[in-house]
């Protein structure tokens with residue numbers, strides 16, 4: 137089996153490392169790519185073809201792991217050459233997934249939950265052919281949640297609504313605890329119900345949110361836009377907080 141990658145950053149590099157099988161070969165291309173990506177490719181065990189078009193037409197499974205901004209463009213450019221499954225792993229809204237579905241013959245909607253290089257990333261899949269990818273379970277926890285395109289990306293967006301809103305609430309609560317000189321006690325009391333590592337996890341979540349507050353705000357805007365018929369009082373408050 138041949139697995140091809142469009143984009144060879146963290147996701148592709150990690151997957152090529154995790155999926156270790158004598159029956160699977162990886163291909164990609166360095167066409168118009170940055171020196172960093174070229175270096176990633178050199179350091180991995182993948183065959184390099186001249187163009188992404190060749191990669192698309194030779195792959196049994198073509199994985200798109202580029203960027204949310206470039207996902208649709210890549211699908212429109214290369215989707216038509218893919219004869220097998222086109223697995224989109226980009227963090228995109230269900231609306232974009234549905235546009236990609238129009239450009240690609242056999243799309244599987246994929247959502248990586250957790251960082252790809254974390255201890256236990258999980259791959260959620262939806263789409264007609266999603267169950268054909270269940271063999272990936274041997275290498276990475278893989279779940280098929282629907283045969284409908286858009287369900288995996290909707291689930292990911294829902295999860296983001298919760299985690300990003302919670303991060304904004306955490307930032308606010310810790311600020312208040314600090315100004316009352318009760319930060320340690322605040323974490324101590326919460327750890328009683330939220331689990332032992334609550335403080336470490338919270339501080340890492342806060343740091344991560346503050347370091348990428350622009351991107352997180354954009355993601356919250358996307359959530360507000362997509363679920364516009366729902367009550368989004370808390371999500372909107374989180375956006376207001378992060379925009380400050």
Ligand SMILES: NC(=O)c1ccc[n+]([C@@H]2O[C@H](COP(=O)([O-])OP(=O)(O)OC[C@H]3O[C@@H](n4cnc5c(N)ncnc54)[C@H](OP(=O)(O)O)[C@@H]3O)[C@@H](O)[C@H]2O)c1
Nearest residue numbers: 143144145146147169170173201202203204226227251252
């Ligand atoms: N990292 C994670 O844990 C994680 C988890 C869930 C979802 N995701 C999603 O997975 C996707 C990839 O993430 P990543 O962390 O691997 O990103 P990354 O490290 O920034 O790598 C992106 C790769 O895509 C390439 N690329 C960008 N536009 C392209 C195009 N039009 N054609 C071909 N290649 C293109 C980049 O090449 P250049 O260097 O030349 O720009 C780079 O090799 C993103 O959409 C992200 O939202 C990531």
